Structures are given as structure tokens and as C-alpha cells.
Amino acid sequence: MxxxxxxxxxxxxxxxxxxxxxxxxxxxxxxxxxxxxxxxxxxxxxxxxxxxxxxxxxxxxxxxxxxxxxxxxxxxxxxxxxxxxxxxxxxxxxxxxxxxxxxxxxxxxxxxxxxxxxxxxxxxxxxEFTDELRIDLDPSPGVGFAQVREAAALTKELLDELGIEAHLKTSGSRGLHIYVRLRPEWDGYQVRAGAVALARALERRHPALITAQWWKEERGARVFVDFNQNAPHKTVFGAWCVRPRAGAQVSTPIGWDALAVVRPDELTIATVPAVVAEHGDPWASAGERPQSLEPLLELSRQDLAAGLMDAPWPPVYPKQPGEPPRVAPSRARKP
Missing domain, CATH: 3.90.920.10 (DNA primase, PRIM domain)
Structure with a gap:
């Protein structure tokens, strides 16, 4: 020393x-x-x-x-x-x-x-068990935080209907992350399939606000549900972790009742300890109630039965069974 x-x-x-x-x-x-x-x-x-x-x-x-x-x-x-x-x-x-x-x-x-x-x-x-589903609500260019808030509330609404308990955090940047703690029964491929199905269901319900389109040119000014954050071997920025930003913003778990008022840029290493001291840990009991992925896997099976292919995978992944051509629509060869 x-x-x-x-x-x-x-x-x-x-x-x-x-x-x-x-x-x-x-x-x-x-x-x-x-x-x-x-x-x-x-x-x-x-x-x-x-x-x-x-x-x-x-x-x-x-x-x-x-x-x-x-x-x-x-x-x-x-x-x-x-x-x-x-x-x-x-x-x-x-x-x-x-x-x-x-x-x-x-x-x-x-x-x-x-x-x-x-x-x-x-x-x-x-x-061998992926025990977290991570729903990354990613604002496309032209999308404000108010739209991300609305997308988060609508995501919770759908998950509630499916009987799935979820937990919310700020990303520490422009988006929001929704986590579902899962029972140790499924692997990363199954969890990603559930995430794809959730993204598509949200897009069908709210096409003007939410998109499941992987290619940026197809997203428009909508909130993208980044299902590929659940691809096997992918990582997501951690809860309570500090972003490498000048203001030391924290990716902070919050209660659903705070969604309407949260200001993510104000959650920093200077402010978060006092928030925790006053309100406690909103994820404190999340691990006590692991959830089932089965409702989302059932949506996935319905999509495949209706003729939908798998969604595109990130380019670093090997080509997957049932995946559509891995090329942006504007660059695809026309018949």
C-alpha cells in the first residue's frame, strides 16, 4: 500500500x-x-x-x-x-x-x-436456469420519458392480466426496466421466447405507442420493447448500480406508485441513500415470490401457431431455427 x-x-x-x-x-x-x-x-x-x-x-x-x-x-x-x-x-x-x-x-x-x-x-x-425476465423499454428518437412511463404502465397492465408480478427500476439513463423474478425452471432461450411474445402482444394492443420491431427503420417514434436483452448470455445494467454519467445517476428500483412522479436524472449517489432510508427497498420481497413464465410461453406458442416466425436475433448470435432473414427490410432483396 x-x-x-x-x-x-x-x-x-x-x-x-x-x-x-x-x-x-x-x-x-x-x-x-x-x-x-x-x-x-x-x-x-x-x-x-x-x-x-x-x-x-x-x-x-x-x-x-x-x-x-x-x-x-x-x-x-x-x-x-x-x-x-x-x-x-x-x-x-x-x-x-x-x-x-x-x-x-x-x-x-x-x-x-x-x-x-x-x-x-x-x-x-x-x-442452467435463467431466473429473471428483463423488459427493457427503450425510447426511439423522438420519444420522451412521458411515453416511456405510459409504456411501463401498459406493460404492467398486461402482466397483471397474465398473473405475473413485475418490478420496476429506472435504467439510469433514458429508459425504464421491468423485471420478473422467475422460478428456476426455464433456460435463456425460453425466457427470450417469452419476451418476444410479450413485446408482440404489447405492440398489437398499443401500436401507436409501443413497437416490437427489431430493425430501427421500422420502429418510428415509439417505445421499443427490447426482447433481445433476454437472449442467452446477454447482460443488463444492474439494479442500484451507478451509471458512468457526469451526474452519477443510479439505476434505481422504484415502486409502481412512484412511476408517475419519478425523475430519473435526480436519482444519483447524492440522493438515493436518503430515498432508501425513507422508503426502503421496493424490491425487498421480490425473491420470495418467483413467477411462472408459462403465460408468456403460451402467447409464444399461439404466435407460432398463427404463422409468425421467431424475431431477429442480434448479429453476434448464430442463426437460429425459425429466425427470419437477418437483414434490414430496406436492404432485403426484392422479388
Whole structure:
């Protein structure tokens, strides 16, 4: 340790923080140590959401706005207590990824300049089961947050009709994320099929507001339900995690009653601890009531029986059975 380093005891594990005074978020001058203190202050809800899951690290060693890269593999030289797990890419390449085993693992990554944790939808101990459906409501150009709010409310309305309990969070940027905690019974291909069916059902109900169209040229000024965030091996930005933005915005779980009033840009490392202290963790009991994917799989079966093909997959994935031609409509060869 140098004289500038800070050793933090995390439940008996020492995590050394180098250059704790380095500014990570220029809007208010918040430092690496401020980010450490934030994660310490919300450790309980953070670990309820992330614990045991593999993490993809988004590193900004010089703070938000600086040089960055995504890091799936942990460095070769790591503390002996660090837990990792083998994850795979769509083409089968494997790597050792960090596991959110406890708060020490989170703080260790922050020390490396991690300003974004992207989380796998399964636990490292049971990778065969995808236990989270993640519904990413992504605003297309020309879409405001009011439309994203409306799309979220309509998504909840449909899920309620299907008997599926869902939970809401801000993305930390322009969108909203809706999560469904699932029973450990389905794999990533089945969960994605359910997400495709949900997106298509929402588009049929609300075609002027919501789209399930994968190709950007077909979306228009609508909210896109990004079903491919549920493709196997995909990660989504973690709950309670801080975005690499100058204002240190947090991807914050909120109650459905807060949807009408939430201002995502105001949820930052400076404000979220007080919100949690006052209102608690809106996802606190989510894991106690895992849901069934079967209602969405039934919608998927109905779509396929009606003649619909699978939706397009991202380009990094091998061609899938039942997938339509992977080319934008404007570039497709005309008969």
C-alpha cells in the first residue's frame, strides 16, 4: 500500500482502495471514495438484487467521460478471496467473470474504475436456469420519458392480466426496466421466447405507442420493447448500480406508485441513500415470490401457431431455427 491508499474492512475482508480522492463524476466532483461510500450505504438492497450473479465490468479508470472498456475477464492477479465463474459468449468463447459474492467484490471492482455493473440473468451456482425476465423499454428518437412511463404502465397492465408480478427500476439513463423474478425452471432461450411474445402482444394492443420491431427503420417514434436483452448470455445494467454519467445517476428500483412522479436524472449517489432510508427497498420481497413464465410461453406458442416466425436475433448470435432473414427490410432483396 502507498500512503495514498485506503484499506477498508468489509465484514473481515480487506479491500485496498487506491487514489480514493480521484474524481469520478465531474458534475458535483464526486470521487472514487464517494462511490465506495454510496455502495456501502445501500449494500443490503444491492446484494439482494445482485448477489451470486456474474458481472460484466464497465471500466472508466479516469472517471465518467474518460477512456472506457467492457471487461468480462477478471485480471490474472487478483486477491485469493475473489470469486469468479465461467461465462460464455454466443459463439462459445469462455472467460472467468467476477461474481457479486458480497460487498467486498463490488468495492474491489470499483477500485479498478468500474462505473457500471452489467448483470447476468442467472446465478453462478445454477447457470442452467435463467431466473429473471428483463423488459427493457427503450425510447426511439423522438420519444420522451412521458411515453416511456405510459409504456411501463401498459406493460404492467398486461402482466397483471397474465398473473405475473413485475418490478420496476429506472435504467439510469433514458429508459425504464421491468423485471420478473422467475422460478428456476426455464433456460435463456425460453425466457427470450417469452419476451418476444410479450413485446408482440404489447405492440398489437398499443401500436401507436409501443413497437416490437427489431430493425430501427421500422420502429418510428415509439417505445421499443427490447426482447433481445433476454437472449442467452446477454447482460443488463444492474439494479442500484451507478451509471458512468457526469451526474452519477443510479439505476434505481422504484415502486409502481412512484412511476408517475419519478425523475430519473435526480436519482444519483447524492440522493438515493436518503430515498432508501425513507422508503426502503421496493424490491425487498421480490425473491420470495418467483413467477411462472408459462403465460408468456403460451402467447409464444399461439404466435407460432398463427404463422409468425421467431424475431431477429442480434448479429453476434448464430442463426437460429425459425429466425427470419437477418437483414434490414430496406436492404432485403426484392422479388
Amino acid at each position: 502507498s500512503t495514498d491508499d485506503l484499506a477498508i474492512d468489509v465484514d473481515g475482508t480487506e479491500v485496498v482502495i487506491s487514489h480514493p480522492g480521484k474524481v469520478f463524476f465531474p458534475e458535483r466532483g464526486e470521487t472514487k471514495l464517494d462511490l465506495i461510500r454510496f455502495y456501502q450505504s445501500i449494500a443490503e438492497p444491492l446484494l439482494k438484487a445482485l448477489q451470486g450473479r456474474p458481472l460484466l465490468l464497465e471500466r472508466y479508470p479516469n472517471g465518467a467521460g474518460g477512456k472506457s472498456w467492457f471487461q468480462k475477464r477478471v485480471p490474472k492477479s487478483v486477491p485469493s478471496w475473489l470469486r469468479t465463474t465461467v461465462v460464455a459468449t454466443p459463439n462459445g468463447t469462455t472467460s472467468d467473470a467476477l461474481v457479486a459474492a458480497d460487498l467486498a467484490h463490488i468495492l474491489w471492482a470499483v477500485n479498478l474504475g468500474c462505473l457500471g455493473f452489467h448483470v447476468w440473468p442467472y446465478h453462478a451456482a445454477t447457470p
